[in-house]
Amino acid sequence: DAGITQSPRYKITETGRQVTLMCHQTWSHSYMFWYRQDLGHGLRLIYYSAAADITDKGEVPDGYVVSRSKTENFPLTLESATRSQTSVYFCASSANDYPSWNEQFFGPGTRLTVL
Amino acid sequence: EDKVVQSPLSLVVHEGDTVTLNCSYEVTNFRSLLWYKQEKKAPTFLFMLTSSGIEKKSGRLSSILDKKELFSILNITATQTGDSAVYLCAVIRGDDKIIFGKGTRLHILP
Numbered sequence: 001d002a003g004i005t006q007s008p009r010y011k012i013t014e015t016g017r018q019v020t021l022m023c024h025q026t027w028s029h030s031y032m033f034w035y036r037q038d039l040g041h042g043l044r045l046i047y048y049s050a051a052a053d054i055t056d057k058g059e060v061p062d063g064y065v066v067s068r069s070k071t072e073n074f075p076l077t078l079e080s081a082t083r084s085q086t087s088v089y090f091c092a093s094s095a096n097d098y099p100s101w102n103e104q105f106f107g108p109g110t111r112l113t114v115l
Numbered sequence: 116e117d118k119v120v121q122s123p124l125s126l127v128v129h130e131g132d133t134v135t136l137n138c139s140y141e142v143t144n145f146r147s148l149l150w151y152k153q154e155k156k157a158p159t160f161l162f163m164l165t166s167s168g169i170e171k172k173s174g175r176l177s178s179i180l181d182k183k184e185l186f187s188i189l190n191i192t193a194t195q196t197g198d199s200a201v202y203l204c205a206v207i208r209g210d211d212k213i214i215f216g217k218g219t220r221l222h223i224l225p
Contacts (some may be wrong), residue, residue: 033213042217043158043203058212090157104149104213106157 003027006091006107014115019078021110023091031094032074033104034058034066036087043090049074081114088112117142119206121216129224132194136219138204139186148187150178151203153218158203161189191221199223 004025013019023032034046035058045058047066055066063085065077074093078085088111092104119140128134138148147165151158162171164180164187171178175194180187191198201218208214 035215043205043215045213045215048212059214103160103163105160108157 004091004093004105004107006089006110008110009108010111012113012115013081015082016080019081019112021076021078021089021091021112023074023076023107025072025074025091025093025105025107027093027095027105028071029093029095029105030071031104032068033092033094034064034074034076035090035092036060036085037090037109038087046076046089078112081112083114086112086114117206117208117214119204119214119216121202121204121219123219124217125220125222127222127224128194130194130196132223133190133192134194134221136189136191136202136204136221137186138188138216140204140206140214141185142206142208142214144209145182146207146209148180149205149207149213150187150189151205153201153203154199161202194223196223196225 007022030051033048035043037043044060046064047058049055049068052068052071068074088109090109091107094104122137149163150161162178167182175192178189199222201220203218204216206214
């Protein structure tokens, strides 16, 4: 499918388990982002990537791991899930050429519940 | 600490009214400010602002940035029920990091 997709759309897991959220985009955008959205906090950046094999921490990176071996994929892993990681996770991408580098396109989100 | 503050947090108006949403920021190395509309799912892009005083317009929506006073406003004229959404403001720093406000929840009554 064209665009940016996330999987799974819904996930329930237990404390301590490892969970990987997938993000795939078909535009060959250089930049990709992971956000979490919680009530009262708005969107907060977890990690971002400027290109394949280049990642950097955002505002709330603790407890998360990312990788970017291919331009089109940007998986987010919770190595040992905690209840505080219950949230809606959004992946986004943007191009690397001015002026569109700031225009982010968002995936549909993954609702994660950690019991 | 960098921050983006939106006001009001929520707003209820009648269809046809004009609304103004505010976004103020304190961010080191400001690069640009973005507005998004979020309905039930993912945010969708509205505007990107990088220069002061230049109004961006799209239909009934318009936005302007004041880099001296560190704020932006989003105006919606002749509101419709379809404008009901959460409106997000975000600032991008020179190092590519993006900081979002908490959003303004707008509800349009028919």
